[in-house]
Amino acid sequence: MTAPLADPRQSERFRFVRHTFVDGVAELVYAFDEGPELVERVTFPGAPSVSAEREAAFAAALRLLHLVAGVSYYKAGIPATIVVEGEALDEDGASMLDALYLHGLAEFAYRNRLDLRGRIAFPFERKRHAAVPAIGLPKRSLLPIGGGKDSVVAVEAIKSIGAEATAAWVGNSPLIAECAARTGLPTLNISRELAPGLFELNRLGAWNGHIPVTAINSVILVVAAVLYGYDSIVFANERSASVATLEYDGQEVNHQWSKGFGFEKTLHDYLHSHVAADLDYCSLLRPWSELAVTSAFARLGSDYFNVFSSCNRNFRILGPKPADRWCGQCPKCHFVFLALAPFMAKPRLLSIFGRNLLDDEELAGAFDALLEYKDHKPFECVGEGAEARAAMAALAERPEWSEDALVARFRSEILPQLDRSELALEPWLKPGASHLVPRRLLGALDALG
Ligand SMILES: CC(=O)N[C@H]1[C@@H](OP(=O)(O)OP(=O)(O)OC[C@H]2O[C@@H](n3ccc(=O)[nH]c3=O)[C@H](O)[C@@H]2O)O[C@H](CO)[C@@H](O)[C@@H]1O[C@H](C)C(=O)N[C@@H](C)C(=O)N[C@@H](CCC(=O)O)C(=O)O
Numbered sequence: 001m002t003a004p005l006a007d008p009r010q011s012e013r014f015r016f017v018r019h020t021f022v023d024g025v026a027e028l029v030y031a032f033d034e035g036p037e038l039v040e041r042v043t044f045p046g047a048p049s050v051s052a053e054r055e056a057a058f059a060a061a062l063r064l065l066h067l068v069a070g071v072s073y074y075k076a077g078i079p080a081t082i083v084v085e086g087e088a089l090d091e092d093g094a095s096m097l098d099a100l101y102l103h104g105l106a107e108f109a110y111r112n113r114l115d116l117r118g119r120i121a122f123p124f125e126r127k128r129h130a131a132v133p134a135i136g137l138p139k140r141s142l143l144p145i146g147g148g149k150d151s152v153v154a155v156e157a158i159k160s161i162g163a164e165a166t167a168a169w170v171g172n173s174p175l176i177a178e179c180a181a182r183t184g185l186p187t188l189n190i191s192r193e194l195a196p197g198l199f200e201l202n203r204l205g206a207w208n209g210h211i212p213v214t215a216i217n218s219v220i221l222v223v224a225a226v227l228y229g230y231d232s233i234v235f236a237n238e239r240s241a242s243v244a245t246l247e248y249d250g251q252e253v254n255h256q257w258s259k260g261f262g263f264e265k266t267l268h269d270y271l272h273s274h275v276a277a278d279l280d281y282c283s284l285l286r287p288w289s290e291l292a293v294t295s296a297f298a299r300l301g302s303d304y305f306n307v308f309s310s311c312n313r314n315f316r317i318l319g320p321k322p323a324d325r326w327c328g329q330c331p332k333c334h335f336v337f338l339a340l341a342p343f344m345a346k347p348r349l350l351s352i353f354g355r356n357l358l359d360d361e362e363l364a365g366a367f368d369a370l371l372e373y374k375d376h377k378p379f380e381c382v383g384e385g386a387e388a389r390a391a392m393a394a395l396a397e398r399p400e401w402s403e404d405a406l407v408a409r410f411r412s413e414i415l416p417q418l419d420r421s422e423l424a425l426e427p428w429l430k431p432g433a434s435h436l437v438p439r440r441l442l443g444a445l446d447a448l449g
C-alpha cells in the first residue's frame, strides 16, 4: 500500500522517479521520499512514431522535460536532497538545472522568506559528453502563442518573410486557441495536466508560489520539435524581460527569469550540445523593449485587436477568470494599457479595454509601482520602470491624454522629480544587439524595425 500524501515540507528528498512516452502521452513521475507518486501528463496530439535517426534526441528532450517540469513539485517541499533516478546527469545539465531552480524560484523564495542559495544541487557525474549530431530536422518553426501582443508581433514578422511555421500552445485556453486560429497558420495544441496530488499538497500547507513556466513551455516545445520535425522554436520574449523585478540581500529576483536572455542562451547552447545540433531555440523579440513591441503591435496587430489579451488571469488553471478578456485590475492590464497608449488611437484603446484605466484615481498606487515611484515593479510580466515613465511622459504631452486623472497627477506630482533627459520615447524604440535568431529567420527581425 502506498503512503498517503504528507506535508512535503517535512520531506528529506525530492525524487525524479521516471518518465515514459506512450501513444503521444508523456508521463513525468516525481515523489517526496517514499511518498505517493505525483504524475504530470503532457499529451502530444497525433504523435508520429519516432524515427531511428531522431531516437536519441527524443530521449534527451523527454528527459530534459522531466527535469525541468519537476520545478512545480520540488517547490512544494524544497527538501535538502535531489535524487535523479536512472542515468546520471553531466555537469552541464546539472548546472543548467541548478540555475533554473535557483533563479526561476527566486520570487517564490523571496515571498516565502526562504533562502535557496546553497540548497539546490542536482547530482552529476564528471564525464566527457560527446557532442550530439544534427538529425536532419525540417526547416520550419514552432511559434509559441500566449494569447497576448508579443507572440502576435513575432508571428506577423515571421509570416512577412514567408517562412514555414506552426502556431503552437500548451494548455486548454480558448482565448489562446482563438488567437492561434487568427494567425492563419497551421496550429498545434499540446495539453498539459499537472499531477492532481500537487493541489492536495497545497491544501496540506505545501510551499507555494511562482515558478518559471516559460522554461516548462519551452522544453515541451523542444520535445514537440523533435517529435514532429521542426528545426526552430521561436519565442517572443522581449529585452525588458531580462531586467530584475527587485534586488535583495545581494541577489536579483526576476519574475520573468525564464523569459530572460540568460536562460535563453543556456537552453540554446544545451540543446545544440545535448539534444540535436540542428535544433535552434531563440526569441525573435529579444532585441526589443516592451515599448518597441507595443509600437509594432499597434502597427501589425489590427487583425487581433478583438481577440488578444495579455491579462494573465485568463490563464489560471483553478482560480476565477475575468468576465471579459481584460480584468483591468492586474498590473499586466495596467502596463499594457499604458504601453499601447502612445502608439494607438485613444478610442481604439478604450474599446479594447472597455474603459480608461488612466482616468481612474483608485489605480494611482498600481501605476506608481509600474513607474517604480515609491514602490518596486510588481511581480508580473511588465516592462521596466524607466520605459513606463517614458510612456507616461509622452502621454503628458498629448492633449487627448493629459487631463486624465493619472496622467495629470504624473505631470504635477511625479514629473518634477524626474530627469527629463531620461524620458524620451525614441531610445526605447531602437533594437539592442543581443539575440540568437538563426540566419534563416533574420529577415523577420528587419520586419520589426
Ligand atoms: C495564471 C497565473 O498567473 N497563475 C499564477 C498564480 O496561480 P493561481 O493559483 O492564481 O492559479 P493557477 O495558474 O491556476 O495555478 C494553480 C496552482 O498550480 C501551481 N502551478 C501552476 C502551473 C504550473 O506550471 N506549475 C504550478 O505549480 C500554481 O503555483 C498554483 O499553486 O499564482 C501562482 C503562484 O504565484 C503562479 O505560480 C501561477 O503562475 C502560473 C505558473 C503561470 O502560468 N503563470 C504565467 C502567467 C506567468 O507568470 N508567466 C510569467 C513568465 C515567468 C517565467 O519566468 O516563465 C510572465 O508572463 O511574466
Ligand SMILES: Nc1ncnc2c1ncn2[C@@H]1O[C@H](COP(=O)(O)OP(=O)(O)OP(=O)(O)O)[C@@H](O)[C@H]1O
Binding pocket: 143, 144, 145, 146, 147, 148, 149, 150, 151, 152, 168, 169, 170, 171, 176, 214, 217, 234, 235, 236, 237, 259, 309, 310, 311, 381
Ligand atoms: N500557453 C502557452 N503555450 C506556449 N507558449 C506560451 C504560452 N503562454 C505564453 N507562451 C509564450 O511565452 C512567451 C512569453 O509569454 P507572454 O505572456 O509574455 O507573451 P504573449 O502572451 O504573447 O504577450 P503578452 O506579453 O501581451 O501577454 C511568448 O513567446 C508566448 O508565446
